[in-house]
Amino acid sequence: MTGHTRPAQPEYRPPTEATVKQLYATAFRCGKPECPRPLYRMNNETGETILNSRIAHIHARRQGGPRWDQQMPEADNRSAGNLLPLCLEHAAEVDETPAHYPADLLREWKREQLREYDTIQRAWPITDDQAAEAVERSFGPQQEATATAAAAAVAHVARCASRLVETSRQQRRSAADAAAAWQAMRARWAQRLGPFFAPDTGDRLTPDEAQVEPPRRDTEECESALRSTLRAAKEATEPVATDLVAELGAVRVVSRALGPWCDQVEHEVRALVGAAAKWDRSDSGDSAWSQAVARLETAVQALGAAWHEEEACSQPPQPTVRQSEATACPPAA
Structure with a gap:
């Protein structure tokens, strides 16, 4: 006799703001080892902290998404154990190329991120408003699609x-x-x-x-x-x-x-x-x-x-005017 398989839902709800506050209270920088980017950065001009990260799912919350696990209950999918704060680039990268980032690897990153917190005791305790912003930017449909597309294009x-x-x-x-x-x-x-x-x-x-x-x-x-x-x-x-x-x-x-x-x-x-x-x-x-x-x-x-948004300057450097070089061999036609 075969066991009963729970029918999969096409999409789970995003994590709660309380769960997001828990995540940021136990992490300081991107969860990818060797990446030094902090989850929040300081604006040098205003002194305010700016969200510099997104929350990645180890197992996607949508059917067909990266590393989707149809056997995972919604409660587990929304829990902190299935969520990994990453910098903008790596949050997009782990979802754009999921074959390079299997769930076991991301779980190891998660463990390492928590070990680092236990060692240095540095994190980003965030407010309710900041938690809401993190949820919206990580899981809001328009913001999520735009951020993913921008990350992939860059x-x-x-x-x-x-x-x-x-x-x-x-x-x-x-x-x-x-x-x-x-x-x-x-x-x-x-x-x-x-x-x-x-x-x-x-x-x-x-x-x-x-x-x-x-x-x-x-x-x-x-x-x-x-x-x-x-x-x-x-x-x-x-x-x-x-x-x-x-x-x-x-x-x-x-x-x-x-x-x-x-x-x-x-x-x-x-x-x-x-x-x-x-x-x-x-x-x-x-x-x-x-x-x-x-x-x-x-x-x-x-x-x-x-x-x-790591640079304070509002414009890129201007192109340098180059003098024409005298060449023994002119440009190839």
Whole structure:
């Protein structure tokens, strides 16, 4: 004889405000180990504390949701043991990619969060109004959907930016090899023809100072090889950049306030694609491309910080006006 299975409800009620107050009274920072973000943050200008977290369910309260357990009674589903305060990013992440965050892992995070509280005795005792705000922002349908969409979009931008940088870096190695071959060929010709001296002073000159160049045939061969690698870099980075710009459009849709930061990231994306298609022969350190990478990474970090409201500034940094670099090999067509 089989046991009776309780019919599953399609959706449970959100936790009570009293349960939420209990959660915040026994936790100080995000429940994901190694994440330092506090559950509330301090506004440096006003001194007020601002909710910097959401409450994640270990087992979803809706049928079909992340880690849904149809055998779990509603009372257990709404209890503190099934709830985990996390920063905004990780609260969205554990629900967006539930396969990476199984229930057993989240329960271990929960235990670690409580152990940390027992050790440091730091938490966020909150008022009834703050508990109501946490419930609304964590479980209100519109706020929940908007926060999840915004978190997913910002996370996608960060992933696309990392992919763009890595793609560009891989392609840059080929360009560096081609440029090194060009320089080696010039050095061989200079060694054959040198040394060089200034006619008026007799001072020894470098090949560049003496303006000694190899035969045009050899130069064209090396230049063609470098152009080929730059063209490949452009072809490899442009599709990734297109995906990144599309993700920025999604961020703008779910959060109009992040528009200026998205504009900054898009500006740096286009700058990096342009830098990846150029090579300055006089710049042995390839600083123009390296600076473009650094500016993009900074812009993406600023976008994430603005979404988390971690920065006091109300506007993103303005794009830097760049002087055009003289390149031995112009941009790939």
